[in-house]
Amino acid sequence: MTATISTTDYLLDQAKRRLTPSFNNFPGMGIVERKLLNTDFPQKPMAEPPPGSDLKPVIGDAGLPILGHMIEMFRGGPDYLLHVYRKYGPLYYADSPALPAVAALGPDAAQAVYSNRNKDFSQQGWVPVIGPFFHRGLMLLDFEEHMFHRRIMQEAFVRTRLVGYQEQVDKVVSQVIANDWVVNDGRFLMYPAMKELTLDIASMVFMGHEPGSDKELVTKVNQAFTTTTRAGNAIIRKPVRPFTWWRGMQARKLLEDYFEERVKERRGKDGSDLLTVLCHTEDEDGNKFSDEDIVNHMIFLMMAAHDTSTSTATTMIYHLAKHPEWQERCREESDRLGDGPADIESLEKLESLDLVMNESIRLVTPVQWAMRQTVRDTELLGYYLPKGTNVIAYPGMNHRLEEFYPDPMKFDPLRFTEPRNEHKQHRYAFSPFGGGAHKCIGMTFGQLEVKTILHRLLRKYRLELPRPDYTTEWDYGGMPVPKDGMHIVLRPLH
Numbered sequence: 129m130t131a132t133i134s135t136t137d138y139l140l141d142q143a144k145r146r147l148t149p150s151f152n153n154f155p156g157m158g159i160v161e162r163k164l165l166n167t168d169f170p171q172k173p174m175a176e177p178p179p180g181s182d183l184k185p186v187i188g189d190a191g192l193p194i195l196g197h198m199i200e201m202f203r204g205g206p207d208y209l210l211h212v213y214r215k216y217g218p219l220y221y222a223d224s225p226a227l228p229a230v231a232a233l234g235p236d237a238a239q240a241v242y243s244n245r246n247k248d249f250s251q252q253g254w255v256p257v258i259g260p261f262f263h264r265g266l267m268l269l270d271f272e273e274h275m276f277h278r279r280i281m282q283e284a285f286v287r288t289r290l291v292g293y294q295e296q297v298d299k300v301v302s303q304v305i306a307n308d309w310v311v312n313d314g315r316f317l318m319y320p321a322m323k324e325l326t327l328d329i330a331s332m333v334f335m336g337h338e339p340g341s342d343k344e345l346v347t348k349v350n351q352a353f354t355t356t357t358r359a360g361n362a363i364i365r366k367p368v369r370p371f372t373w374w375r376g377m378q379a380r381k382l383l384e385d386y387f388e389e390r391v392k393e394r395r396g397k398d399g400s401d402l403l404t405v406l407c408h409t410e411d412e413d414g415n416k417f418s419d420e421d422i423v424n425h426m427i428f429l430m431m432a433a434h435d436t437s438t439s440t441a442t443t444m445i446y447h448l449a450k451h452p453e454w455q456e457r458c459r460e461e462s463d464r465l466g467d468g469p470a471d472i473e474s475l476e477k478l479e480s481l482d483l484v485m486n487e488s489i490r491l492v493t494p495v496q497w498a499m500r501q502t503v504r505d506t507e508l509l510g511y512y513l514p515k516g517t518n519v520i521a522y523p524g525m526n527h528r529l530e531e532f533y534p535d536p537m538k539f540d541p542l543r544f545t546e547p548r549n550e551h552k553q554h555r556y557a558f559s560p561f562g563g564g565a566h567k568c569i570g571m572t573f574g575q576l577e578v579k580t581i582l583h584r585l586l587r588k589y590r591l592e593l594p595r596p597d598y599t600t601e602w603d604y605g606g607m608p609v610p611k612d613g614m615h616i617v618l619r620p621l622h
Contacts (some may be wrong), residue, residue: 146449161203165204170189172188172211172516173185174618175513178512183512184521185512186220187231188220188222189215189222196225198226201604205602206493206522206524206525210528217233218596221229225365230508231516232508232521233525235554237508238523238559240509241508242563246505249267252520256518261357261377262356262424264421265428265429265432266278277421277567280410285403285572291398294549294580296332297332297576305581305588309440309618313618316616316617317613318442318569319438319446320612320613321436322438322441322442325435334426352379352382356376357606358428359372359376387423387426390403395407401427402429403422433570433574435494441581441582445614446488454484458484465477465583475576475579481579481581484582488542490533493523493560493608499520523559523560523562526559532551588620591617593615594615600614
C-alpha cells in the first residue's frame, strides 16, 4: 500500500482486513445502530452464585442471532460501552456466539482486573482472539512464567538500549517523511502512510533492515504481520481456505520461518537491533531465551509496536490539524530544538506533545480492552464469576467518564496539567498502557517513537484538514481505525 492510496482502495483494504467495515459503512447502518441501542433484549443471569455467598449474578443478553452486539460494538466502541455502563452498571454479560464474555466497566473494575491481587484472572482471555497468531507472546503468558520472560526482556528496553533504538527511529522518520509523503494534496491518507512508516521503523529497529534495503523480503514480512493482525478480527474463526483466519495461519508460518533463520544468523554476532539484543540478553541469574522464545516474542512485539504507534500518531495529527493553536504551541517547542538529532534528552523537552499525546489516546485509546479469563470461581465487585469466564476490561470507555473528565469529548490537553490533573482522580481513570504486572513493556519506546514522528512533521509541514468541516469516524472492530483513512494536507513550511 502506498501513501497515495485512494479512499476507495483503502476501504477495499479494510473490507479485506475484516468483514465488519463492509457492513459498518453501509448506508443506513447508523439507523440500525440507533434501533439496536433502544432495543431491550431478553435478559438472563450468566450463572447463579453459590447459595449463601451473598454474591450477585451477572445479568446479560445475547443480542442479535449470530452477530450478538457486533454492530453496536464495532460502530460505537467506547460510546456503546458507556451506554451499557450507564444502563446496567459495572458488569454485564454479552452471550455472544463468537466470544461470550463479561464486560468489566469503570475504573474500579479495571483496578480489580489489572491488579489481580489473588491471581484469579489469567491472560488466556486473549487466546480465542489472537492466540494462534501470537502464540506465547509476552501478553499471553501468565504469573511466574510471565515474570521470568519479562525480566529477561526488560533488559532490551533499559535506557542505554533505548538510546540506540532512538537513533535508528529518527533516521527512518526523517527519511520517509521527507521523501515518501505527498504534499499539498487533500487526497493524501494519513493512516495507511503512518502504518507503512511504523512498519519501516519496526523493521529497522527490531530486525536491522535499513530503509529501502531487502525491499522484497521486508515487504513480504511486513505483509505477513498485517495479515496476522487482521486475522484476529475474522468472523469465520476456522482455518478454512481462503478466509482471513486461514490466511493468518499461513502468515504466522512465514514469520516463524523468517525469524528462525534470523535467530541462527544473530546468535554469534553483535548488533544493536532488538532481535540481536534478545539473542544475547540474559537476566541477573544468567537465564536466556531459547530460539523458540525469541521467535514468539519478535512476532508479538512487531505487531504490538507498530499498530499502537500508528493509531496514536494518526490521532495526534488529526487533533493538531483540527486545533491549530495547539499545533503552533507544539511547533514552537520543536523549533527551539531545531533540526539536530532527536535524542531522548531533546524529546523530553517537548512537553506540549506529551499533553497532546495523552489527550489523543484518552479520546481514541489504541488498545480499547484488556482480556482475561478466570482460573477459579471468584468474584468481581460483588458479582459471581465461575471458573473459565472471559472478562474484558475497557480502559477506552473509562477515559470518557464525565465523573473524571468534564465535557469528555472535548479535545483539552490541559486536563493533564496542574492543578486539574483530571487523570489522577482514580488510579485507573487513565490507563492507556494497561496496568499491573502486564503494563506495556515498550511504553517508553512507543512514546519516543511517536514524539519523533510529530517533531519531524511539525518542523517540516503545517498540518491541515482538507476542509474546515472535515471530521473522521472510527471503526472499533479491532484497534481503532479511521473509516476513511484520514485525509490530512501537508503544507511545506519552507
